[in-house]
Amino acid sequence: MKTETKYPLKINGSMTVPGGAFTEVHVNGFGRITNDFSCETYHVNGQSNVSGNIKAETVTINGKADVQGNLDVSNLKVNGKASVTGSIHAGDVEVYGHLHVEGNAASKDFISKGKTTIEGNCEADDFTSKGVIHISKMLNADSIEIKLNADSYIKEMGGEEIDIRRESVSKTLGKILTFLASPKESTLTSELIEGDEIYIEYTNAEIVRGNEVKIGPGCTIGRVEYKEELSVDPSSAIKETIQN
Template sequence: MSAAQTKLYDLKISGSGTSGGGTFKDVKISGSGKIHGDLSCKDFHMSGSGKVDGKVDAEHMKTSGSSVFSGDIQTGTFTVSGSSKCNGNLTAQEVDISGSMKIAGDLFAQTLESSGACRVDGKLQGQSLETSGSLKVGKDCEVESFTSSGSVHIDGLLNADKIDIKLHHHSTIKEIGGETVVVKQSRTGKFFKQVVNFFTQKDEFLHCDLIEGDLITLENTKAKLVRGKHIIIGENCEIDHVEYSHELDTKENAKVERSTKI
């Protein structure tokens, strides 16, 4: 095959232009451009209100407007600073969200950093997750390291070796399992958050059915069952039952209905 036959060209769409899918070098969409069909490229950049009606396979992706992808996405890096929606699954090495991202399927990312709003209707899997905005997961979340300083809502199991949650807003996680689990109330802007919570009638607690780990430290947590080796039940906790094998330390401003050494 000759060099001319293998050469890849760039695709640029501005305004309200449309194009079919295919294999390209760099793809740039500005305005309200649309691509009909599957797309394969090196760099993908979308600004405006673009749409891809098909699957996307790219090395690098960046969206800064309002983007919609009807199929699965596979990429090395994905940077979202606007509003983006994927109606399939998203698989990436790195995902960075400073805007809002909604994934109708599953999210597989080695590293996920989000300071905006991230919603995954399916499951979330990866190595490192760090969020300071809003995170919602419809099924299980399985990572090696989980760090949160925003609001978290996980309808399934959060499973990670290291879990560090700083509560800024009302959060719910059905079940938590990890080696080290730390849940603490954020100390920043405490008065302002108290005023906001008063008017919105939202309590700044983490609600769980089950928390299980080796080393567990909790604040502002309401849970049915906490089970582990070394457990500290800190201020503003309301726990129905604690099961511990080594040590239990219950602080003065904490409520534990029942505790059992196992």
């Protein structure tokens, strides 16, 4: 059986190419790929537009990448700006820039220290956000850790351990962040937060449901449902509590 020969693709200027199978794809200028493609490494330092699905081992976005399709990758790292009109299926995801996903996102470890917007659902083993997060539907993970640097929104979230706090910053970094969003005023808004062990602060939620629930400062909660333990900071407001 004849094996397909794969070649590297390097774009330094402006180029439009069809899809296919490559060993690696490097975009340093402007690259337009007009169909599905697969590769071991996809590296964007310039600007890339893909009209199709991508399957790769490693994807690194330092520039700007638009993917009009799905992204199937073992390791995804976004230092620049990436937009995916389909869904992402990944092993590990790291976001230090801006990631926008119109579909769903599924990964083993999801770390966002920039700005991440997911219009669908997000599923992970471990989910960490230390930037700005917006999930229009459901976040489901074993472990959820959110450090608020700006106002964020997650419609619903479920996990075994959930920890939501405001990020503490140094005075110097705090001055820089005031031009973007002050962590001192950051809140998370959610319709439903459900988990086994929950600690939240500076969170507005309609329902919080869990076994052990700790409500820290600055929360406004419609209803808390708990089984074993509930503690509430005096600065937080809860309309209704139910022990099941």
